[in-house]
Amino acid sequence: MDPTTTSLELRPPPAPDALLPEKVFPPWAIAMIVTGLLLLGFVLVKLLTRKKIITPATLRQRAYLEALKTMEAAQAANGREAATVSSLVLRRYLSTVTGDPTLFETHEEFVSRHDALTSLPDPVRVAAVEGFDRLASLKYAREPGSEEPAPVIQSSRVLLETLHHAFT
Numbered sequence: 001m002d003p004t005t006t007s008l009e010l011r012p013p014p015a016p017d018a019l020l021p022e023k024v025f026p027p028w029a030i031a032m033i034v035t036g037l038l039l040l041g042f043v044l045v046k047l048l049t050r051k052k053i054i055t056p057a058t059l060r061q062r063a064y065l066e067a068l069k070t071m072e073a074a075q076a077a078n079g080r081e082a083a084t085v086s087s088l089v090l091r092r093y094l095s096t097v098t099g100d101p102t103l104f105e106t107h108e109e110f111v112s113r114h115d116a117l118t119s120l121p122d123p124v125r126v127a128a129v130e131g132f133d134r135l136a137s138l139k140y141a142r143e144p145g146s147e148e149p150a151p152v153i154q155s156s157r158v159l160l161e162t163l164h165h166a167f168t
Helices: 027-049 056-073 079-098 106-113 122-139 148-167
Strands: none
Touching: 056 079, 056 148, 079 122, 079 148, 122 148
């Protein structure tokens, strides 16, 4: 036979294990990596979707700053309009700070309720009642009167500061 001739005999197939890639990580390591990635994903989702925690002090400060800003920007033509705006701003502040429905009550309901401002010291409570009485008399007067808006807003701002310092 000629040595250059190829033999046509069948060779045994290679072992299947030789064709598979080598094991890089054991199964327990893969399970740990997957668990770690899932935990990391959960933490990221929680961090991105969490709500900011607002403390009562932060809520009071925000309400106070918003009330000051609104009072400073108030444009009133007369004392009645100034009293209406000031009363609304003060009631919104009190409603936010105390969680009390003062914003949605009439003047008589607010003043007659004994538990409306129970957390405040007596002098502050008296100042609040007197301040709201003055605003109510301006708001509900038959005639708009000759009251200038600036002093009404200024006295309301003083009442706001008094209330705010009493709550802090």
